[in-house]
Amino acid sequence: MEKVALVTGSSSGIGFETALALARSNYFTYATMRDINKAKKIIEITQKEKLSLKVIELDVDKEDSIKLAVKKILEQKGRIDVLVNNAGYGLFGCIEDITMDELKAQFETNFFGVFRLIQETAIIMRKQGTGIIVNVSSVAGRIGFPGTPAYISSKFALEGLSECMRYEMSPFGIKTIIIEPGVIKTNFFSSMKVNKGKPDSPYKEITEKVVNGVKMMASMGTPPEEVAKTIIKAIQTEEPLPRYIVGSDASMFLEAKRMKSDIEFENYIKKELFND
Numbered sequence: 001m002e003k004v005a006l007v008t009g010s011s012s013g014i015g016f017e018t019a020l021a022l023a024r025s026n027y028f029t030y031a032t033m034r035d036i037n038k039a040k041k042i043i044e045i046t047q048k049e050k051l052s053l054k055v056i057e058l059d060v061d062k063e064d065s066i067k068l069a070v071k072k073i074l075e076q077k078g079r080i081d082v083l084v085n086n087a088g089y090g091l092f093g094c095i096e097d098i099t100m101d102e103l104k105a106q107f108e109t110n111f112f113g114v115f116r117l118i119q120e121t122a123i124i125m126r127k128q129g130t131g132i133i134v135n136v137s138s139v140a141g142r143i144g145f146p147g148t149p150a151y152i153s154s155k156f157a158l159e160g161l162s163e164c165m166r167y168e169m170s171p172f173g174i175k176t177i178i179i180e181p182g183v184i185k186t187n188f189f190s191s192m193k194v195n196k197g198k199p200d201s202p203y204k205e206i207t208e209k210v211v212n213g214v215k216m217m218a219s220m221g222t223p224p225e226e227v228a229k230t231i232i233k234a235i236q237t238e239e240p241l242p243r244y245i246v247g248s249d250a251s252m253f254l255e256a257k258r259m260k261s262d263i264e265f266e267n268y269i270k271k272e273l274f275n276d
């Protein structure tokens, strides 16, 4: 039977590469994006390679948009086998500087949108008795550092949710996989939102340092194709692991976290990020 996949945020980066990788691996793939005017490149590749890939609109911030997209897929294919929750962005700025509206918007996309989509698809997968949900988290879902507390909190929330899903949903045949990329060369760094606070903010310098640091690391980042490859490998494994790390930077930080006490790790991060 033809397997059906849904990927969010397929207009660029990890979502773009993952949608193509799924289609190339013979999944009928719904490459969803909030602005279908950005679909030109993926459609060109789809036609050139004769892939089974369709672009449909889906804005994870909008409940109606999620429901409509899932309804369309069910009408056309009658099933969803793989859901890749990828859409997301980064809000940078320290706790005292960012606004509650900015924080809520960050959670709307990176967490509430994911939650809604999981609710809409889990019911389908449960009835099928099979399904895989891939949540694209980040190394920032396991490690806190300054300058981007909103983004980090949203990814920590996603990690917690994913752990709960594994217990609740596996008895119904639904597998949950968390992907933890390090720095990946995508539009993430040009799309990120930055609030440096008021001109006299005492946190201005730290936000600038973090933003400049990640932008610099971005040019040396892992290609998004590597994340896509990891996702394909994970979903094709009989018993996938809870977490897959992508990138040597992510492996290094997470290994240090595993080996060190909380205080040792805090000092290590201060040294690595700020030469403290």
Ligand SMILES: NC(=O)c1ccc[n+]([C@@H]2O[C@H](COP(=O)([O-])OP(=O)(O)OC[C@H]3O[C@@H](n4cnc5c(N)ncnc54)[C@H](OP(=O)(O)O)[C@@H]3O)[C@@H](O)[C@H]2O)c1
Pocket (backbone or CB within 6 Å): 008, 009, 010, 011, 012, 013, 014, 015, 033, 034, 035, 038, 058, 059, 060, 061, 086, 087, 088, 089, 090, 109, 136, 137, 138, 139, 180, 181, 182, 183, 184, 185, 186, 187, 188, 189, 191, 221, 224
């Ligand atoms: N790049 C990294 O270093 C890195 C590291 C770890 C984790 N991640 C995670 O990887 C995921 C993908 O990011 P990326 O690196 O591939 O960045 P990207 O190239 O900027 O792609 C982000 C995608 O999310 C979409 N998106 C944003 N808000 C949306 C919404 N409300 N509804 C639907 N789609 C929306 C974007 O659409 P538009 O084109 O319309 O904006 C775009 O397609 C994110 O969850 C990010 O947190 C990235």
